[in-house]
Amino acid sequence: MNRLLIIDGMNLVRRILAAQPDQNDMQALTVRAIAACRKLCQHHQPSHVVVVWDGTQVSWRKQLYPDYKKGRKPMPESLAQGLPSIITELKSKGFNSLQADSEADDVIATLAFKLNQSGGEVIIVSTDKGFAQLNLRAVKQWDYFAHQWLDLDALEQKLGVSRQQLLDFIALSGDSGNKIPGISGIGPKSAAELLRSYRSLANIYNALDKLGSKQAQKLADGREMARLSYKLAKLKTDMTLDVRLSDYRLQQ
Structure with missing residues (x-):
């Protein structure tokens, strides 16, 4: 292999x-x-x-x-x-x-x-x-x-979300290291709690009427910023690369 x-x-x-x-x-x-x-x-x-x-x-x-x-x-x-x-x-x-x-x-x-x-x-x-x-x-x-x-398990435990939720988490809370903004007023703790309750960003936005008025307003106001943050955080896996694997075979 x-x-x-x-x-x-x-x-x-x-x-x-x-x-x-x-x-x-x-x-x-x-x-x-x-x-x-x-x-x-x-x-x-x-x-x-x-x-x-x-x-x-x-x-x-x-x-x-x-x-x-x-x-x-x-x-x-x-x-x-x-x-x-x-x-x-x-x-x-x-x-x-x-x-x-x-x-x-x-x-x-x-x-x-x-x-x-x-x-x-x-x-x-x-x-x-x-x-x-x-x-x-x-x-x-x-x-x-x-x-x-x-250690993905340790990362999940630290952030309070599953690895499948990482992009949604960044969309909500941002990433200070890369200056990805997230939603103003939604920090890591709030983002993790929301994702534990509703599982995904889409579900959260479909349930705004079930949230407290202040938090719902922050999410509503920040919808476009969440969309932008998600896009910034997501890695591309379909880049056009003019290379072959054989170019990088290790010579013993």
Whole structure:
């Protein structure tokens, strides 16, 4: 069976860089990135591996909602200049890359979805919990820095909703990390309580007459923002990718 290791490249190198004493030492970062990829392959024994990188184009999410990810620290200038060399060095060691036009997340989600559909296994290496929404049978997520799988049961317990309700939860309460707004006045606790009672966003809106007047008004006023937030949070799994799995076969 094919087992594809998908590494969220920027997620990996930016966290490695943040732990370096010298933030401008691209040679040390390159060495550590190669070592990380080797450790990941030794641990997970994939048949294929790809490192996916963010591109430079403005994402469709930013075009839809200009405040999306507002306030995020820009990529350090040293990393922006050193990234092409890092990608080249990774390739020379057998770790091929795939560059997204804008955000890597949708490319990663599409690769995972397609291989899952064809009966393969996928391991996504990232600390981004947004991939939990994929909820696919043979797709798992590994945190390289914590050395553990993403625990979906623990995530469900923390948020108070099931993994199938994650997008509805974000539509209601937003996502501060990505500056997804949600509905004004509806926090995580209220969102979880609503979803426990009514199971889905659609059901909640069909039951506004059963809610308290203040909460019902907040939901009614925030309907369009909930719709927008859901769209911003949802990963695309149908991106057009001009690649073949064989491009990423791991050479032993």
